[in-house]
Amino acid sequence: MAISRREFSRLGALGIAAHTISPVSLLGQTNQKKIGYCVIGLGRIADHHMRGIAQGSSSAVAGLVSGHRDKAERIAAQYNVPTSSIYSYEDMDRIRDNKAIDAVIVCLPNSMHAEYTIRSAKAGKHVLCEKPMSVSVPEAEQMIAACNEASVKLMIAYRLHYEPINLKAIKLIRDGALGKVEAISSVNGFNIARGEWRSTHALGGGGPLMDVGIYSLNAARYLTGEEPDQFTAVASTPDRDGRFDGVEENLTWTMRFPSGALASCATTYGASMPGMYKVFGSKGTLEVGSFNYQGLHLKATYKEKPDAPAINIDETNRELDPMQFVRQIDHFSGCIAENKTPNTPGEEGLRDMQYIRSIYRAAGINFS
Amino acid sequence: MAISRREFSRLGALGIAAHTISPVSLLGQTNQKKIGYCVIGLGRIADHHMRGIAQGSSSAVAGLVSGHRDKAERIAAQYNVPTSSIYSYEDMDRIRDNKAIDAVIVCLPNSMHAEYTIRSAKAGKHVLCEKPMSVSVPEAEQMIAACNEASVKLMIAYRLHYEPINLKAIKLIRDGALGKVEAISSVNGFNIARGEWRSTHALGGGGPLMDVGIYSLNAARYLTGEEPDQFTAVASTPDRDGRFDGVEENLTWTMRFPSGALASCATTYGASMPGMYKVFGSKGTLEVGSFNYQGLHLKATYKEKPDAPAINIDETNRELDPMQFVRQIDHFSGCIAENKTPNTPGEEGLRDMQYIRSIYRAAGINFS
Numbered sequence: 001m002a003i004s005r006r007e008f009s010r011l012g013a014l015g016i017a018a019h020t021i022s023p024v025s026l027l028g029q030t031n032q033k034k035i036g037y038c039v040i041g042l043g044r045i046a047d048h049h050m051r052g053i054a055q056g057s058s059s060a061v062a063g064l065v066s067g068h069r070d071k072a073e074r075i076a077a078q079y080n081v082p083t084s085s086i087y088s089y090e091d092m093d094r095i096r097d098n099k100a101i102d103a104v105i106v107c108l109p110n111s112m113h114a115e116y117t118i119r120s121a122k123a124g125k126h127v128l129c130e131k132p133m134s135v136s137v138p139e140a141e142q143m144i145a146a147c148n149e150a151s152v153k154l155m156i157a158y159r160l161h162y163e164p165i166n167l168k169a170i171k172l173i174r175d176g177a178l179g180k181v182e183a184i185s186s187v188n189g190f191n192i193a194r195g196e197w198r199s200t201h202a203l204g205g206g207g208p209l210m211d212v213g214i215y216s217l218n219a220a221r222y223l224t225g226e227e228p229d230q231f232t233a234v235a236s237t238p239d240r241d242g243r244f245d246g247v248e249e250n251l252t253w254t255m256r257f258p259s260g261a262l263a264s265c266a267t268t269y270g271a272s273m274p275g276m277y278k279v280f281g282s283k284g285t286l287e288v289g290s291f292n293y294q295g296l297h298l299k300a301t302y303k304e305k306p307d308a309p310a311i312n313i314d315e316t317n318r319e320l321d322p323m324q325f326v327r328q329i330d331h332f333s334g335c336i337a338e339n340k341t342p343n344t345p346g347e348e349g350l351r352d353m354q355y356i357r358s359i360y361r362a363a364g365i366n367f368s
Numbered sequence: 369m370a371i372s373r374r375e376f377s378r379l380g381a382l383g384i385a386a387h388t389i390s391p392v393s394l395l396g397q398t399n400q401k402k403i404g405y406c407v408i409g410l411g412r413i414a415d416h417h418m419r420g421i422a423q424g425s426s427s428a429v430a431g432l433v434s435g436h437r438d439k440a441e442r443i444a445a446q447y448n449v450p451t452s453s454i455y456s457y458e459d460m461d462r463i464r465d466n467k468a469i470d471a472v473i474v475c476l477p478n479s480m481h482a483e484y485t486i487r488s489a490k491a492g493k494h495v496l497c498e499k500p501m502s503v504s505v506p507e508a509e510q511m512i513a514a515c516n517e518a519s520v521k522l523m524i525a526y527r528l529h530y531e532p533i534n535l536k537a538i539k540l541i542r543d544g545a546l547g548k549v550e551a552i553s554s555v556n557g558f559n560i561a562r563g564e565w566r567s568t569h570a571l572g573g574g575g576p577l578m579d580v581g582i583y584s585l586n587a588a589r590y591l592t593g594e595e596p597d598q599f600t601a602v603a604s605t606p607d608r609d610g611r612f613d614g615v616e617e618n619l620t621w622t623m624r625f626p627s628g629a630l631a632s633c634a635t636t637y638g639a640s641m642p643g644m645y646k647v648f649g650s651k652g653t654l655e656v657g658s659f660n661y662q663g664l665h666l667k668a669t670y671k672e673k674p675d676a677p678a679i680n681i682d683e684t685n686r687e688l689d690p691m692q693f694v695r696q697i698d699h700f701s702g703c704i705a706e707n708k709t710p711n712t713p714g715e716e717g718l719r720d721m722q723y724i725r726s727i728y729r730a731a732g733i734n735f736s
Contacts, residue, residue, distance in 0.1 A: 182636045182639040183620065183634050185634050191650065232621075233622070234600055236628035238550075252551065253622065253632075260604035260605065260618065262603075262620040263620070264553075264632050266553050266648075268648060270648075270650055271547075271551060272652075273551065273653070280557065280636060280638075280641045282608075282639055284640075285641070303559065303640055
């Protein structure tokens with residue numbers, strides 16, 4: 001079962017179990033067949049997905065697509081994948097004939113998401129695709145159309161929609177604990193190593209906005225529950241050491257929401273910038289260390305209750321393998337098993353792509 | 369003497385004494401005549417200035433200008449000001465004939481700064497004027513011209529330029545401890561009470577940007593040591609309870625600096641938004657609770673020294689009357705006694721007024 005009894009009790013005590021653990025995500029408790037996933041691309045994010053699959057019980061690693069046969073064989077052995085279910089990028093369309101594979105997880109560089117999502121859909125497989133969904137709005141639209149045409153599900157891997165601390169933040173706001181949301185401030189960035197595919201336009205499709213700024217963008221939307229209608233942005237690429245090939249190094253932007261709430265966001269590939277957001281409401285303030293795989297924390301303080309202790313939730317000491325990947329894969333497997341639409345479908349990814357286009361254009365950067 | 373021996377030793381241990389305690393600010397140690405100040409406007413900020421004067425030994429309260437004679441008499445008794453040195457707004461020009469008054473402190477609502485600065489200059493008195501300097505760029509220029517013409521000094525009360533934790537932040541950056549500054553994120557705002565002059569355009573000249581956002585603006589400049597050359601902004605006034613008379617409730621903006629450093633700032637009158645900034649550099653990160661009268665704190669962490677403990681400076685337990693007002697008044701009195709230009713002259717205030725104009729215009733708000 002995906003969530004240990006102890007974990008379940010702890011979440012229950014926080015009052016968020018009902019919100020986060022839907023019947024769908026408890027699929028693993030039944031005797032239903034596990035959903036088999038073919039993992040396309042075997043980089044770091046693939047490791048997180050495969051460990052999430054192994055930790056839960058709704059899903060199984062059922063195939064691998066890689067350009068490195070030896071690496072794929074090592075991982076196949078680890079996850080009990082038959083070597084006959086290892087594919088190259090050239091022959092991966094053969095997954096169509098592999099009955100053990102129900103779905104794929106697209107873990108490739110951004111610029112390859114569209115091609116492999118569309119090929120997987122044409123092979124009749126459901127698709128869990130990493131964020132950002134694509135490197136252009138038309139691509140995202142084509143991905144949705146391809147999955148619709150093939151009658152397969154498309155989910156974008158917005159793992160924080162399945163993560164308890166972010167869900168707790170959303171619940172506090174929806175319950176009115178902060179009053180009216182006036183402003184959100186969020187940052188997320190890191191100091192990129194030389195030679196990462198993310199720092200090239202060809203593979204990343206853009207810079208830190210695509211890769212990590214998207215967390216602040218998406219968070220401002222799930223925190224307000226609104227869609228932004230106005231954007232301003234400024235970008236810079238001082239590039240003092242030749243790391244950046246056609247992408248921005250720094251980007252900071254603002255978003256206006258219909259209620260009048262304003263978001264102020266920043267991202268960078270040039271400095272450590274631990275992911276977090278603050279929500280400033282008429283009745284209280286929320287500060288969340290929000291975007292990492294582990295070490296998340298939430299602190300809420302209230303104007304009207306100055307004597308009440310702040311709500312503090314700290315996940316720093318959680319086990320190394322974060323539950324958010326388990327919850328995410330359980331959700332998608334449940335949607336596949338029960339024929340439901342995922343909480344973060346392709347349309348959610350498309351919206352972010354449209355907003356990313358607005359932000360880049362506001363900063364004077366071409367984006368289609 | 370303005371700084372106690374214990375305080376001085378502690379600052380020395382932090383390695384910032386040399387930076388913050390110039391010979392000018394030690395004026396109080398000598399037997400020089402105290403500089404006499406006439407305080408114009410007796411609101412909350414005037415209290416801070418007068419307590420700063422009383423705590424130091426370079427300066428004295430030598431006159432008061434108020435529309436409330438009884439309040440003025442009570443305060444006069446407290447600070448040993450002769451009742452003959454109490455003035456109304458109508459007759460305050462008579463300070464010209466009061467030899468005990470060397471300078472004034474303009475503590476009035478923003479829209480009155482220009483008039484009382486110019487009248488004081490014409491009366492031959494030096495001027496310490498609260499921020500924001502004025503409610504328009506032309507007014508700020510007129511204030512500088514009037515003080516130049518009268519050969520009196522003009523200083524804008526940017527108290528944080530005289531405050532040790534902010535000075536320590538500047539020094540860390542100048543010394544290269546953070547590497548290249550890539551991004552700054554800063555917020556400052558509060559939930560305004562109904563009926564405050566600040567929430568009216570007539571007296572405030574603008575909303576939270578003028579009153580508290582200016583701290584983030586000014587901080588981004590003193591932290592980078594650069595002048596911003598590009599602005600974007602968005603404002604909103606949901607005004608759910610009729611508190612706002614022609615001023616913005618929320619404003620968030622970005623600034624680009626010539627080095628490529630970007631600043632992302634937010635301010636509000638609609639929510640508690642404790643003043644702070646984060647500086648993200650290529651080699652380290654700085655987080656400073658930066659703008660309050662007390663309770664300031666600084667935390668620095670370094671990429672290259674993950675094992676080294678973060679620098680933590682916390683002023684939370686400082687005595688109630690903050691030293692920053694003492695340091696500020698000592699500085700101006702020293703400048704008057706030694707005929708030096710203040711660190712924060714009228715020109716510093718004028719620059720912020722020009723940037724405020726740029727920010728308001730970027731947000732689609734008229735500002736001259």
